Amino acid sequence: MRADARRNYDKLIAATREVLAAGGDDVSLEEVARRAGVGIGTLYRRFPNRLALLEAVYREDVDTLVTSADTLVAEREPWDAFAEWLDRFVTYAATKKVLFHELIEAVGRDSELVTHSRQAVGAAADAVLDNAKAAGVVRADVASADVIRLVGGCTMMPGSDMAQRKRMLEIVLAGVRA
Amino acid sequence: MRADARRNYDKLIAATREVLAAGGDDVSLEEVARRAGVGIGTLYRRFPNRLALLEAVYREDVDTLVTSADTLVAEREPWDAFAEWLDRFVTYAATKKVLFHELIEAVGRDSELVTHSRQAVGAAADAVLDNAKAAGVVRADVASADVIRLVGGCTMMPGSDMAQRKRMLEIVLAGVRA
Numbered sequence: 001m002r003a004d005a006r007r008n009y010d011k012l013i014a015a016t017r018e019v020l021a022a023g024g025d026d027v028s029l030e031e032v033a034r035r036a037g038v039g040i041g042t043l044y045r046r047f048p049n050r051l052a053l054l055e056a057v058y059r060e061d062v063d064t065l066v067t068s069a070d071t072l073v074a075e076r077e078p079w080d081a082f083a084e085w086l087d088r089f090v091t092y093a094a095t096k097k098v099l100f101h102e103l104i105e106a107v108g109r110d111s112e113l114v115t116h117s118r119q120a121v122g123a124a125a126d127a128v129l130d131n132a133k134a135a136g137v138v139r140a141d142v143a144s145a146d147v148i149r150l151v152g153g154c155t156m157m158p159g160s161d162m163a164q165r166k167r168m169l170e171i172v173l174a175g176v177r178a
Numbered sequence: 179m180r181a182d183a184r185r186n187y188d189k190l191i192a193a194t195r196e197v198l199a200a201g202g203d204d205v206s207l208e209e210v211a212r213r214a215g216v217g218i219g220t221l222y223r224r225f226p227n228r229l230a231l232l233e234a235v236y237r238e239d240v241d242t243l244v245t246s247a248d249t250l251v252a253e254r255e256p257w258d259a260f261a262e263w264l265d266r267f268v269t270y271a272a273t274k275k276v277l278f279h280e281l282i283e284a285v286g287r288d289s290e291l292v293t294h295s296r297q298a299v300g301a302a303a304d305a306v307l308d309n310a311k312a313a314g315v316v317r318a319d320v321a322s323a324d325v326i327r328l329v330g331g332c333t334m335m336p337g338s339d340m341a342q343r344k345r346m347l348e349i350v351l352a353g354v355r356a
Contacts, residue, residue, distance in 0.1 A: 155331070
């Protein structure tokens with residue numbers, strides 16, 4: 001991608017996030033282009049429809065979350081890496097909640113997009129959890145799939161706010177600590 | 179209700195539970211009548227449509243769960259009462275998952291049925307939790323709404339089985355224990 005195309009791409013993704021965060025399930029492409037300061041024609045050349053835009057945001061979110069697992073394991077103490085990664089997972093899942101319903105409806109629960117993301121996030125969860133178990137700070141009998149489902153489930157329930165999600169995460173962290 | 183009407187009512191509710199447990203989102207009234215050994219005319223006189231049947235099952239589930247909180251508090255040690263009530267809540271939420279989608283679509287998230295149930299279950303959760311806190315076996319800073327959402331959220335996520343739900347409940351219990 002050329003540098004100016006990359007800049008527009010990044011601006012459009014950032015603007016889509018703003019619109020999603022502002023609470024709309026209903027992301028209007030015109031609104032995204034306006035916020036990004038990019039012409040609607042430029043938007044349409046890159047993203048032919050809403051779904052393409054939502055999918056790009058989703059893929060970036062997954063990449064960022066997955067990559068951060070390795071960075072955290074390399075740079076932090078095992079417990080802190082595990083706790084911080086789960087905190088990021090909560091933010092990811094809260095964003096995904098808005099995207100997810102529409103994406104799933106369009107591409108299906110067993111699509112490449114969804115299964116690839118599930119596997120990549122699962123592998124990242126394994127990495128931070130195995131590292132914490134090896135250091136003896138998380139109980140050996142805890143499965144990453146259970147932790148992910150527990151934290152993801154409460155996050156994606158309708159009506160919870162970020163403060164409550166963080167309190168629920170604290171309960172889970174206390175529950176798995178060795 | 180006359181005794182024979184009550185017997186038919188109970189048989190129809192039990193049969194509806196069987197059909198729901200057998201995995202259908204799609205509860206056929208003919209199937210329910212057949213399993214209950216009750217004529218379809220009798221079923222329709224008591225329950226004019228699917229929704230009336232699902233609502234009756236839902237109300238019974240809520241009543242049973244709510245009543246059990248007082249019984250458990252009276253008869254068990256505070257920690258056991260709390261843990262056992264949450265275990266029953268998991269079973270309740272797993273059943274509700276099947277019912278819930280259709281009920282919510284029909285009656286709305288803010289209907290009397292749903293808000294009454296939410297309040298009654300919340301009050302029951304407060305009762306077992308406050309009792310456990312008073313005995314010093316659950317941390318004082320734990321809110322029952324957080325516990326309910328945490329346990330309910332993971333239970334109602336698609337694709338979890340009962341064994342996983344019980345493992346997740348163990349994590350939550352360990353996380354709130356004083």
